Amino acid sequence: QNKGYKIYLILDEYDNFANNILVDYGNERYHSITHGNGFFRGFLKIVKDYSNSVIERIFLTGVSPVTMDDLTSGFNIADNYSSNSAFNNMIGFNEHEIRTLIDYYKNCTELPHSTDELIETMKPWYDNYCFSTEALKEPSMYNSDMVLYFMNRYLLNKRIPNNMLDANIRTDYNKLRHLIHVDKTFGENASVVQEIVEKGVTTGIIVDSFSAEDIIKVENFKSLLYYYGMLTINGTRGPMNILSIPNQTVREQLYGYMIDIYQQATKLSLNVDKLNFLMYDMAYEGNWEPYFNYIANQLDNQSSIREFIEGEAHIKAFILAYLGLNSYYIARPEYESNKGYADIFLQPRLLQLPDMTYSYCIEVKYAKRDADDTEIERLTADAKRQLKQYAASEWILQDKGITELKSIVLVFKGWKLVKVEEA
Known part of the structure; x- marks a missing residue:
């Protein structure tokens, strides 16, 4: 001030350390630095006071708006340009x-x-x-x-x-899991992730700010996924945003996150390394049955998972999550093509593995636990008919490259896999 100079203050990742305190030490410690006489709140108050004299401009960057919301009354001179076109x-x-x-x-x-x-x-x-x-x-x-x-x-x-x-770039799953309070009841926000994995899209209003206490609300959680880069704006539905998975990088992160949820909520633990070994046989030998039989046997032995995968949407999300974490294929769900293709297309990663031999279309069908054999056979026949149509499509023929395409039917009766057949 004595020299007549002005300060341009840049705070990069202003929310990082405060959010880490929230994760590692809980709400009480976090509250102590962002409210009342807390030092972070006090620091920004001084910055605000000197913005009329020494500090000419202030530029803050961060991932989520959680901390800023808690500091608003002490630092109410900022504009949020995150969503400015x-x-x-x-x-x-x-x-x-x-x-x-x-x-x-x-x-x-x-x-x-x-x-x-x-x-x-x-x-x-x-x-x-x-x-x-x-x-x-x-x-x-x-x-x-x-x-x-x-x-x-x-x-x-x-x-x-x-x-x-x-x-x-991988999202810190432990931090995200803490922030949404995933617990043994398979909470509502975990179900939101499951919906996004299965459908690829959700709707909501992106919230500019929310307090740490309100972070577990569904509408805020969807915004948090957006701020973490796990969702992107894909359109509008009235006043709401259509939020979708942007790309395969994010999709694979969500697959891993879903597996974390299953393991934490139900103690189900499928050996991913074993699945990769089994998928080698799928990719190079065309031997696909052991892979799906392993998943079926693990489900059959884990009663705690059953209530969480009841229903067609949950079944598909479960299968997608485990199929998606492999080094041989890109697991492409139906919604990605938006053209009515198979539930899951395992597109071979031929750029990395040019000698791969097989690719796969997978159709998943679901029947209630009291369904009879006639219903199971009807679903199996429907799946085989659909797979024959999919296998002849131009999109599949192009993306399978030089590999031989196999079409697989999976029919679930409740949580139990009762049909695993090649179409």
Whole structure:
């Protein structure tokens, strides 16, 4: 102030340490720093007081609006620009920018893939973000961190990375699980995740702020998933937003999160390593029965899981979660194509594993626990008829590549798998 200088104050990840306190030490400790005479609240109050003299501008960034809501009365001079359409194009790369990036490197060194091939590889994993309803008609945004992760590894080895996910971007499941209070009753927010995994979409109003105490409310939880990057704006439904899974990177995180929920809520523990070994036989030997029989046997031996997977939607979400965590296939659910294809298409990862032999269409049918044999046979026949149509579709024929396509019928009677057949 004596020198006549002004301060531009930047607080990056302003919410990070406060949210960690909330997770690690609970609401009481968190409340002590953000309310009353708490030091974080006091610090921002001083910042506010000096904004009329020394501090010219303040810029805060963070993941969630939880902390800011608790500090509002002490720091009520801020505007939230997170969903302002003017900044939509800043938060990521659009396709034109990625083409410019790839072409730059192609001018510097010889690359084995074309620009179109690299974009086609990245698109289903990193694309499809929108941060404002007013920007829905603008080009979708790619996750810039993931694009740079991909390019770093691609340029180093001159080949597509085996792992398309940067470990540094994975959501902290322990923190998220704590924040939504997933418990042994398989709470309402866990059911929201299950719905999103099965359908790929939900609706809600994105809330600009909410207190730590209100974070477990469903409407706030959906907003939290949006702020964590697990959902993106895909359209509107009246005053509500249509929120969808943006890409395969997020979908695989949600699969892992669902498995965490099953394990915590029911103590069901399927050995993922064993499933990967069994899936090798599916991918290279066409031996698919042991994989599904293993899942069926584990379900049969775990009575605690049964009440949580009753119903067709829950069955599909359960199967998707475990099929989705493998190194051989991209588990593509029906809603992704929006063209009435099979419940699950296991698309071979031929860029990483060009010698794979088999791909799979899977149709899941569900019958109530009191269904008779006639109903089971009817569902099986319906599934086989549908699978024959799916197998002939242009979309499937293209994405299966050189592999042989197998069509599998799974019929559940309540929680019990009673039919596992090839169509």
